[in-house]
Amino acid sequence: MAYELHYWPTIQGRGEFVRLALEAAGAPYIDVARGDEAAGQGVPALMRQLKDPKAVQPPFAPPFLKDGAVVIGQTAVILHYVALEWKLVGRSEQSRTWTQQIQLTIADMVNEAHDTHHPIGIDLYYEDQKPEALRRAQAFCTTRMPKYLQWFEQIVARNPAGTRFLVGGKMSYADLSLFQLIEGLRYAFPKAAASALARTPLIVDLHDRVAEVPRVAAYLASPRRIPFNEQGLFRCYPELDLVT
Amino acid sequence: MAYELHYWPTIQGRGEFVRLALEAAGAPYIDVARGDEAAGQGVPALMRQLKDPKAVQPPFAPPFLKDGAVVIGQTAVILHYVALEWKLVGRSEQSRTWTQQIQLTIADMVNEAHDTHHPIGIDLYYEDQKPEALRRAQAFCTTRMPKYLQWFEQIVARNPAGTRFLVGGKMSYADLSLFQLIEGLRYAFPKAAASALARTPLIVDLHDRVAEVPRVAAYLASPRRIPFNEQGLFRCYPELDLVT
Incomplete structure (x- = not known):
């Protein structure tokens, strides 16, 4: 079953660390908030999951990953979790x-x-x-x-x-x-x-x-890779690019 | 063998999360930088370990924990590592x-x-x-x-x-x-x-x-618990205590 990745649809942000790992592994995933609202996806689906009053392990903020019934937040924890199955980390x-x-x-x-x-x-x-x-x-x-x-x-x-x-x-x-x-x-x-x-x-x-x-290069060249922009983590404000 | 905890000796800081876990577990540890320089401890011992040019897994910053030959940095990773052995986390x-x-x-x-x-x-x-x-x-x-x-x-x-x-x-x-x-x-x-x-x-x-x-209460009442002060993470500056 495909993972469901929940993250803001217009920025790389912290979600990009998860997207990159899933893409590099060839792991099937749905980038939920980038999907069609008419098909039950989009940002409303992300918000529903984030605010689900029945969730016993609610994430604090996106990104979070849904793997069947398991929901995992915090970028580093998501990576730690998926890496073992997808051989993106040593076994020990x-x-x-x-x-x-x-x-x-x-x-x-x-x-x-x-x-x-x-x-x-x-x-x-x-x-x-x-x-x-x-x-x-x-x-x-x-x-x-x-x-x-x-x-x-x-x-x-x-x-x-x-x-x-x-x-x-x-x-x-x-x-x-x-x-x-x-x-x-x-x-x-x-x-x-x-x-x-x-x-x-x-x-x-x-x-x-x-x-x-190869999988990383294919991803970077695809429309799935959102370009950097001034709403994300890394923003190009020339006045802040300071060299001594 | 006792763990060696390396952290700044005069503040609670991020090291306190590790101290609390080790104290609550009853795990033997040496708070290295608070030890006697004459006995090879103190801040110089912390700095030697931090700057060890032969370390293949050098920590970026204190706190870090030495468990025999293993050196682990990042507070959350240290806790994840020690918790399993000391029953401070579920097994699954x-x-x-x-x-x-x-x-x-x-x-x-x-x-x-x-x-x-x-x-x-x-x-x-x-x-x-x-x-x-x-x-x-x-x-x-x-x-x-x-x-x-x-x-x-x-x-x-x-x-x-x-x-x-x-x-x-x-x-x-x-x-x-x-x-x-x-x-x-x-x-x-x-x-x-x-x-x-x-x-x-x-x-x-x-x-x-x-x-x-009991072990937490004993620790909090002991001289091993450093009082909060204005060099640590949490500082009492009344002008920053704002209520609307």
């Missing part, structure tokens, strides 16, 4: 734990990238927090982004199985997420990302390797 | 997944609580971002805090095994973390937390139930 508990640790650090960096345009609150518009955004972006571009990217670089460099992927010798969901993170940084902060990535050649190679995986 | 994959999902949502709320006093950047002092902090705290106290607390309340209310805990009929690490979250909110935002918690009686009861668990 230690391998799963390490992959999850990397994923949560990617999530931390994604949060910080998001907060560059929303430092005051997600319920306000960017236009209502521009001076604050400028200060926050300064700290992100000059300090936090290089620090995180160096950590990922170090992990690849020290991987006992070689420098092709983050964990072991095969692609995991963490590699897909790192690919997406680099895509997002390059979109939102083209100059700052280029500067930081010039010092992390291994993860740039990893990014390119992921992009060439 | 579904139970572990749901508990982790709740934990990550607690972590999201903790991040937002932290960002009330550091909306611009963690490398700056609070004193250098006070106007921004005021705006961020407004959104947190009036919108985000009640929304998160209602979600936890709903989970307890809908728990098929009864309303004593978040997951099933036994205490899990998520209950300990929710206890700690409520403690922190009450310290940092006494008026706003009282207002929001007045509408969530089940999680207030849960908090009190956790506080009475």
Whole structure:
């Protein structure tokens, strides 16, 4: 049975980490909120599921994944859950734990990238927090982004199985997420990302390797891949792309 | 063999979620950075481990836990890892997944609580971002805090095994973390937390139930429990405690 992925239909956002994993695995899924309302899909279907008063394990927010009767929220938990069946993670508990640790650090960096345009609150518009955004972006571009990217670089460099992927010798969901993170940084902060990535050649190679995986390449070229835009996590506001 | 917990010695911070779990389980551990430098412990020992150039699975930041040769970072992953052995989570994959999902949502709320006093950047002092902090705290106290607390309340209310805990009929690490979250909110935002918690009686009861668990009560009364202070995640700045 196909998974039902519930996420906002017009942005990549956090849902994109799940879409990428399902696409790379060739796992059948329905992107519910992008479906036809007349067929019982669309955003109303997402909202019905999110607000279902009978749900005993209600998700806090999209993305969430429905697998039959099981509903799972939180991006990293969804990935942890689907990865074992779809061979996007090693089988050992230690391998799963390490992959999850990397994923949560990617999530931390994604949060910080998001907060560059929303430092005051997600319920306000960017236009209502521009001076604050400028200060926050300064700290992100000059300090936090290089620090995180160096950590990922170090992990690849020290991987006992070689420098092709983050964990072991095969692609995991963490590699897909790192690919997406680099895509997002390059979109939102083209100059700052280029500067930081010039010092992390291994993860740039990893990014390119992921992009060439046939199922990933097919997905990226398809209409299923929503282009980046200024409603998502990664937004291109040139005034926030700061290089020292 | 005792775990080695590596975390900053003068704050509760994110390390407190791990300390609480280990204390509640009766698991032997060394709080390394709080030990004696002359005995090879203290902050230098934490820094040596964090910067170890030979580490193949280096943590990004404290807290991290050393279990023999295994080193694990990210609070939620540490809890997921230790919980199975110490019976702080159900044994089924579904139970572990749901508990982790709740934990990550607690972590999201903790991040937002932290960002009330550091909306611009963690490398700056609070004193250098006070106007921004005021705006961020407004959104947190009036919108985000009640929304998160209602979600936890709903989970307890809908728990098929009864309303004593978040997951099933036994205490899990998520209950300990929710206890700690409520403690922190009450310290940092006494008026706003009282207002929001007045509408969530089940999680207030849960908090009190956790506080009475003998090992938890003993820990809280011991010198091992560091008092809240203005260097941690939860800081008492009365100007940020906003009620509408």
